[in-house]
Amino acid sequence: MEIVLNDGTNIIKRGSLAQVVADNLGANSIGGFVESFVANYLCNTCLTSRTDFQRCNVADNCQMRNRENYEEHLQLLTEDPQSVPLHGIKCACPLNQSRYFNITTKHSPDIMHDILEGLGKMECKLVLSQLIFQDKLFSIDILNARITNFDYGFEDVKNKPSTINCGTLHITDSNLKNSASQMWCLLRFLPLLIGDKVPRNHAHWQLLLKLRQIMDIVFAREITEGMCHYLKYLIKDYHFLFQNLFLDINLIPKHHFIIHYPNALMEVGPIINCWSMRFEAKHYFGKLIAGVVCNFKDICYTIAERHQIQQCHEWHSTKMQEYFAKKFSAVKVFETECKDLILEKFPGLFEQGEIYFTAKASIYGTEYRAGMIVVTDMFNNLPLFGEIQSIFIFGDTPYIFGEMLDTHHFDEHYHSYVCAKPQRAILFFVKQINLKDFHPLYVCSSYEESQDRTKYTLKNAIN
Ligand SMILES: [Zn+2]
Structure with a gap:
């Protein structure tokens, strides 16, 4: 494409299709694969049959789909339309006409449906059923009371999980009534909610923790090659443990889909960047409109028009800005408790100088509040946590100010880091972009007596 700039110069930009992002059904539909997940060859990445799913828990043992066998199966399809169920392909993918793109080599993992609405729901139900009804470690009333009363913090309170119905845990076909966001919240906080009631090294609890380890890598925003290799063995162990604990339950297709995650991470980087959560959030507006406008002739046109108007309003009324706060207070440098640190870090300031804080x-769209916890750095493979006290503005740049905590160890049973306030306060100033993880955390304690120690569970792995 040729672009003419304001100064009259012409530049030529070339583009190509690099990645298609979709949920499982959408990816199969775009790729020309069968859209039924009860078909024999339902995976759009490999040629493992439904019965072989049970034995194959590493992608290295799968015969992968590629450009050649895709074309071969298409050829067979034209010769014999009955071969659809044999290879799981029902029509050609139009995107393959792009010179550098082939649908068989561009994976589009759907971690929202595979994990949060698939394995997470299934496993939570099975493990909780085991702990409550078989092992009788606690009652469902205790679990529900804790789900209701737990302090999830400012960030997660909007995703507070629903209570669990006793019948749901008993009936094989029913599932937990939680949305994907609620499931993400429940899976992250479940160890802190009921960890004190479960003996350490409990086999079913280990399965839940294994899924948490997998989620940490899959939901990470930065990935190393080592993490991809480690994930492969985590998934293998997870399948092995599941099959040993639930002898009469078969692995479901979503168990198979996750064995392709390590390769997908190596090929496309952090797969959280292509999850369906963002599309579903975007579609929510359209679904809402469709339900209320009572248009029975051309609903697509109405939704498109309303969407454009709403988008127009948003772009005109909001201004992209680095930071936003409703109220600032002014203070002289010498009046602050961190006077020495400020003067050392910002040599242009004097004791009589005025600074602003909130x-x-x-x-950058993430809210930080006094009392929240941030990960400022890593030391000896342990994250260093800091408790926010306020946000200072120097020049036109916001700095998060707070007090560092001592990270004691990682408690696997709670899948959390155990921290405490040090004897002597260590203060910090950090720009948001220099944080190791931009997600703020909240002070979370388990129900176990912890004296002055607190536990923090991360949203994803940090390296
Ligand atoms: Zn596969």
Whole structure:
């Protein structure tokens, strides 16, 4: 494409199709694969049959789909239309006409449906059923009371999980009534919610923790090659443990789909960047409109028009800015408790100089508040946590200010880091972009007596 700039110069930009992002059904539909997940060859990445799913838990043992066998199966399809169920292909993918793109080599993992709405729901139900009804470690009333009363913190309170119905845990076909966001919240906080009631090294609990380890890598925003290799063995162990604990339950297709995640991470980087959560959030507006406008003739046109108007309003009324806070307070440098640190870090300031601070501010769209916890750095493979006290503005840049915590160890049983306040306060100033993980955390304690120690569970792995 040729673009003419304001100064009259012409530049030529070339583009190519690099990646198609879709949920499982959408990916199969675009790729020309069968759209039924009860078909024999339902995986769009490999040629493993439904019965072989049970034995194959590493992608290295699968015969992968590629450009050649895809074309071969298409050829067979034209010769014999009955061969559809044999190879799982029902028509040609139009995107393959792009010179550098082939649907068989561009994986589009759907971690929202595979894990949060698939394995997470299934496993939570099975493990909780085991702990409550078989092992009788606690009652469902205790679990529900804790789900209801637990302090999830500012960030997660909007995703507070629903209570669990006793019948849901008993009936084979029913599933937990939680949305994907609620399941993400429940899976992250379940160890802190009921960890004190479960003996350490409990086999079913280990299965839940194994899924948490997998989720940490799959939901990470930065990936190393080592993490991809480690994930492969985590998934293998997870399948092995599941099959040993639930002898009469077969692995489901989503168990198979996750064995392709390590390769997908190596090929496309962090797969959280292509999850369906963002599309579903975008579709929510359209679904809402469709339900209320009572248009029975051309609903697509109405939704498109309303969407454009709403988008137009949003772009005109909001201004992209680095930070936003409703209220700032001014203070002289010498009046602050961190006077020495400020003067050392910002040599242009004097003791009589005035600076501004606030207790809560939104920085690049993420809200930070006094009392929240941030990961400032890593040391000896352990994250260093800091408790926010306020947000200072120096020049036109916001700095998060707070007090560092001592990270004691990682408690596997709670899948959390155990921290405590040090004897002597260590203060910190950090820009948001320099945080190891931009997600703020909240002080979370398990129900186990922890004296002055607190536990923090991360949203994803950090390296
Ligand atoms: Zn496969």
